[in-house]
Amino acid sequence: MTAGPPPLPATPPPRTMSHAFFRSIFRVLPLLLVLSPVNSSSCTMGNKTTEIRVKYENILSHDIEELVNMSAEYRDRCCKNKRHEHNKVFFCNDTQEIGSLQSMACNMLRFFNKQKINKEFRRKAALVSCGTLQVLQCKCERHKKEKVCTQVNAPNNEDTETVEQPKKKCNQEFCELKENISSLRSCWNKFEKIISR
Amino acid sequence: MLRMTRMSTVLSIFILFLHTTFGESGCTSADGDGTFGDDEPDNFDIDCFSQLEFKDSYSSLTCNFTELPPHNTNYTLAVCTKEDSSYLCFNMEKQEDVYFLQFTDILSNKDICVEYEIKRRACRSLIVTDIVKPEVPFDINITYQKEANEYLIHYSTPHSRKKYLKDKLIHQIAYRQEESTWKTIKSPYLQVKLLGKNLEADALYEVKVRSQPNGDYFKGIWSEWSTSKSFRTTGEHSMESYSSMFVIILSIPGFILSVVMIVLILTFWESRIKPVVWPNLPDHKITLERLCKRPKNNFDISFNPESFGYVFIHEVDGIQAKAEQENFLQPPPTPETDIPPKFRSGSDLKRSPARIDKNSLNLSVSYGGIWPAEALHGLFGCSQSTAADVCSSGTYEVCHSSRVPLCDNGFHLPSAPPLDPPGQPGPQPQNGNVVPPNSELKSPSDEEAYVTMSSFYKNQ
Numbered sequence: 115m116t117a118g119p120p121p122l123p124a125t126p127p128p129r130t131m132s133h134a135f136f137r138s139i140f141r142v143l144p145l146l147l148v149l150s151p152v153n154s155s156s157c158t159m160g161n162k163t164t165e166i167r168v169k170y171e172n173i174l175s176h177d178i179e180e181l182v183n184m185s186a187e188y189r190d191r192c193c194k195n196k197r198h199e200h201n202k203v204f205f206c207n208d209t210q211e212i213g214s215l216q217s218m219a220c221n222m223l224r225f226f227n228k229q230k231i232n233k234e235f236r237r238k239a240a241l242v243s244c245g246t247l248q249v250l251q252c253k254c255e256r257h258k259k260e261k262v263c264t265q266v267n268a269p270n271n272e273d274t275e276t277v278e279q280p281k282k283k284c285n286q287e288f289c290e291l292k293e294n295i296s297s298l299r300s301c302w303n304k305f306e307k308i309i310s311r
Numbered sequence: 312m313l314r315m316t317r318m319s320t321v322l323s324i325f326i327l328f329l330h331t332t333f334g335e336s337g338c339t340s341a342d343g344d345g346t347f348g349d350d351e352p353d354n355f356d357i358d359c360f361s362q363l364e365f366k367d368s369y370s371s372l373t374c375n376f377t378e379l380p381p382h383n384t385n386y387t388l389a390v391c392t393k394e395d396s397s398y399l400c401f402n403m404e405k406q407e408d409v410y411f412l413q414f415t416d417i418l419s420n421k422d423i424c425v426e427y428e429i430k431r432r433a434c435r436s437l438i439v440t441d442i443v444k445p446e447v448p449f450d451i452n453i454t455y456q457k458e459a460n461e462y463l464i465h466y467s468t469p470h471s472r473k474k475y476l477k478d479k480l481i482h483q484i485a486y487r488q489e490e491s492t493w494k495t496i497k498s499p500y501l502q503v504k505l506l507g508k509n510l511e512a513d514a515l516y517e518v519k520v521r522s523q524p525n526g527d528y529f530k531g532i533w534s535e536w537s538t539s540k541s542f543r544t545t546g547e548h549s550m551e552s553y554s555s556m557f558v559i560i561l562s563i564p565g566f567i568l569s570v571v572m573i574v575l576i577l578t579f580w581e582s583r584i585k586p587v588v589w590p591n592l593p594d595h596k597i598t599l600e601r602l603c604k605r606p607k608n609n610f611d612i613s614f615n616p617e618s619f620g621y622v623f624i625h626e627v628d629g630i631q632a633k634a635e636q637e638n639f640l641q642p643p644p645t646p647e648t649d650i651p652p653k654f655r656s657g658s659d660l661k662r663s664p665a666r667i668d669k670n671s672l673n674l675s676v677s678y679g680g681i682w683p684a685e686a687l688h689g690l691f692g693c694s695q696s697t698a699a700d701v702c703s704s705g706t707y708e709v710c711h712s713s714r715v716p717l718c719d720n721g722f723h724l725p726s727a728p729p730l731d732p733p734g735q736p737g738p739q740p741q742n743g744n745v746v747p748p749n750s751e752l753k754s755p756s757d758e759e760a761y762v763t764m765s766s767f768y769k770n771q
Binding site for chain 2: 176245
């Protein structure tokens with residue numbers, strides 16, 4: 115009596131098939147992390163220093179200067195007397211100026227919707243942030259840039275409201291924004307000197 | 312089971328690939344914005360210009376069609392910006408024949424799109440900073456600066472108070488004189504100067520200004536011309552022209568005069584000017600002739616004995632000088648004659664061999680008398696070693712004074728010539744050999760005989 119081919123296994127039950135299907139799908143899921151577009155906050159204008167410099171010198175530097183002058187007009191004594199411990203401190207790290215500018219600009223965008231701050235002032239600050247991100251071709255997490263900059267740069271978005279009087283109440287958010295503006299300005303000056311060499 | 316697994320794997324990879332390719336765009340249109348604008352070529356042209364800081368922080372974009380498509384449809388112009396994963400478009404507002412839009416972002420690159428049908432769009436890239444049209448200059452002022460004779464034209468631009476185009480404009484100033492052709496000047500500054508000499512005097516001029524980006528970063532087109540400003544030049548230009556004519560009229564005779572002077576100087580330089588300016592060294596003969604009286608005629612000065620042929624020369628043995636006291640007490644018996652005293656120093660002398668009376672050497676000798684030997688030796692340069700006859704011990708007798716013969720032809724001399732003052736003996740020669748006059752006897756005259764340097768030169 116000779117041995118015949120091994121018998122074919124019986125058809126697996128449908129429940130098992132579905133499990134196999136999903137398992138195969140799930141194996142592919144890690145590929146999503148690799149092939150999906152990268153939603154990182156990296157900037158893409160790192161090598162084009164000449165273009166960054168001319169845009170900064172001719173346009174963005176004037177906007178920053180105007181914003182600094184505006185912040186000087188809206189003086190708040192709270193900002194001079196005490197320093198808020200919860201304020202986020204930004205450093206302009208050496209060889210990482212673009213990343214530092216990106217962090218500062220993205221952080222400034224969150225003040226756009228702070229109602230305690232003068233509307234024109236926070237609008238100008240948002241314009242500077244959007245301009246910085248535009249020049250450096252950077253993005254922010256959670257699509258913060260798209261949300262704010264689209265609204266800020268929307269055409270025919272005239273400010274029909276009257277200019278609000280500066281808040282006399284101690285405004286921590288205003289102080290934070292002022293400090294953020296100062297850090298952004300200093301970091302831009304540092305970066306501009308580096309790329310002008 | 313295995314087959315299904317493989318199929319599911321392949322399907323999931325395919326789906327993932329499609330998602331990666333089209334997922335970020337959000338749509339599947341060729342333009343990426345849901346329209347099919349590239350299906351037909353865009354056969355229309357649009358001209359656009361931007362105005363920075365048109366109103367506060369807003370800039371504006373103004374466009375118009377230069378060539379319309381053939382089919383008459385409603386068109387819509389939109390400005391689109393690609394923001395990361397989105398493509399935002401904003402429709403422009405139609406104002407008569409132009410389309411207008413104001414915005415804040417001038418950093419990002421934009422597209423100008425024409426929508427003429429449903430989901431039909433044609434886009435072109437647009438760089439806002441390259442099509443800048445500045446605002447019109449204003450407030451033109453013309454000031455005349457009298458001292459410099461210049462017209463200072465000053466104007467203003469709204470961009471001086473703004474951020475982007477401040478000090479980044481170039482201005483063109485056009486001026487003309489009453490319906491004549493325009494002349495232009497370019498300047499990056501807010502003022503220019505017109506020279507008065509280049510303008511007509513007492514004439515009416517018109518000035519206007521426009522601006523353009525200088526091209527360093529911002530580029531664009533000229534702004535509109537400003538409103539013209541007129542001014543009238545002063546009439547002092549005519550005075551200046553008259554003064555210039557006056558100067559020219561005076562300069563011509565002056566030039567002619569200078570030429571004449573130069574010719575005269577060159578002509579008379581050697582003959583008249585140079586002797587006065589650079590006189591030659593005086594000739595002694597001429598100098599002495601000027602100092603001394605020159606005999607009028609027949610004056611013959613010579614040491615040549617033959618010249619004195621008419622002079623009686625006789626030998627004198629010794630010095631017959633007398634004391635002054637004797638002469639004073641015994642005045643000379645002979646009458647006085649007009650013999651000038653200057654002959655004491657240098658009168659005509661004739662040498663004749665004579666003996667010296669040494670005892671009388673210390674006494675002075677009167678004219679017509681005897682000179683001391685030492686004096687005469689010194690006069691002729693004689694020394695003890697000289698063996699010439701001239702220097703032999705002897706006396707010399709003056710026989711001629713003021714052309715008055717003091718020595719008689721008869722070998723006698725007057726005893727006392729009246730030349731000397733009282734006290735001085737006159738000549739009293741005792742012996743003397745008289746040189747007979749030669750054939751060249753000359754009659755004595757009243758003219759004085761004197762020695763000139765030329766005579767010395769001739770005798771030597």
